[in-house]
Amino acid sequence: MVPPSIVSTGEVGSLHELSVVIEVVRTVEEFARENGVTRIDKLVLQIGELSSMIPQYIEDCFPCAVDGTSMVDTKLEIEILPGNGRCRSCGAMFNLVANKGICPECGVKDAEVISGKEFMIKEIVAC
């Protein structure tokens, strides 16, 4: 029998996301407590296309992270922010993910990241 590998990329990714989601849940619960909110209906997160967070993993581990907390019934909504960059050669703005980092105007692969590395709590909706 071969023991299951714990260093497969999928596992590492999930563990990384899980610890981040647990941290988010802790932050939101604290915020709710400070504001006298007892139940949170919805949590909205913004995740940039270029962030190291994978939205699917976040969704997958959310039920796990809220288990046993006051947020067990909280709905999770994720907004994806586009990964935009500006070409250092011609100044054009374009989506880095869709264009694989290559400027559609001049074909140079040298862009400065403008947005898309975000990972933040956008909104907390109380019941």
Ligand SMILES: [Zn+2]
């Ligand atoms: Zn360009």
